[in-house]
Amino acid sequence: MMGIYAMSGGATGIGAAIRERLCQDGHKVIVVDLNDGDICADLSEYAGRQRAIDGIRQLCPDGLDGFIPCAGVGPSVRPPSLIARINYFAAVALTEGVLDLLEMRKGRIVMIASNSAPMVEHNDYVDLLLDGKEEEACELADSRDTHSAYAGSKHAICCWLRRRSGEFARRGIRINGVAPGIVRTPLTDKVLDDKELGQAMRDFGDTVPLGSIGQPQQIAEMVNVLFGPAGEYMTGSLVFIDGGHDAMLRPDGF
Ligand SMILES: NC(=O)c1ccc[n+]([C@@H]2O[C@H](COP(=O)([O-])OP(=O)(O)OC[C@H]3O[C@@H](n4cnc5c(N)ncnc54)[C@H](O)[C@@H]3O)[C@@H](O)[C@H]2O)c1
16 A cells, blocks of 8 residues: 655665655655755754654645654764764654654654664763753764764664654554664765775775675665564564674674
């Protein structure tokens, strides 16, 4: 049956692959993105987030079968606070802003985390994110390195989705996350070009147990599975799609 989905970050990379996969099955997909979307909005700003929510509500008055807050920036972005604003605060604000639309159709949410999420401890920055203290979290992000800002933003996304999954379940909404490893996208290309981070990313890429970095379509396939019958009894789960990197780094961490 044709579904109605909304997502952020559907213009390029993993988001574009998710949009294409859903459209292949005949679903309608509304995209929020910086320039190339059905709704154009800068999600680093409060006003842009509100424009995105208002736009989705206008285009999908009968509810949503699915929502994917996929827009994100990588660790090469400066200042690092943009990572906190886009990867965490915008993802959470947009999801909160469409919850009633999801409730109307017993919709599902798939958050886009990262296998970098468990690479940082649950620290003070993660707590500020989860407490919704945007300006304080941004100040802290700008005082630290961008890898911590990035991994911390994804760590917080994982905690947020698990913390909220019980309440959402009672409203008939399922929420799960995917944790991609290194995937070939414009975001990854920017990190590879970065003077400080490029070599470390190349070295890390060389250690992927399955032998190569991922393709956006491989992430989109799993997102599609979570929206299908296999996702019916799943909520609060995090699926790693990373060529085995997380298992290699933390074999006993489950
Ligand atoms: N590529 C990877 O290796 C990788 C790994 C793990 C997780 N992820 C996550 O996957 C998601 C997609 O990343 P990608 O690699 O496809 O990157 P990408 O750069 O190809 O796509 C990101 C999308 O988000 C949009 N976006 C960025 N800033 C925005 C803003 N301020 N307002 C509105 N839209 C904005 C971009 O325009 C783009 O369409 C991100 O959340 C990223 O953190 C990526």
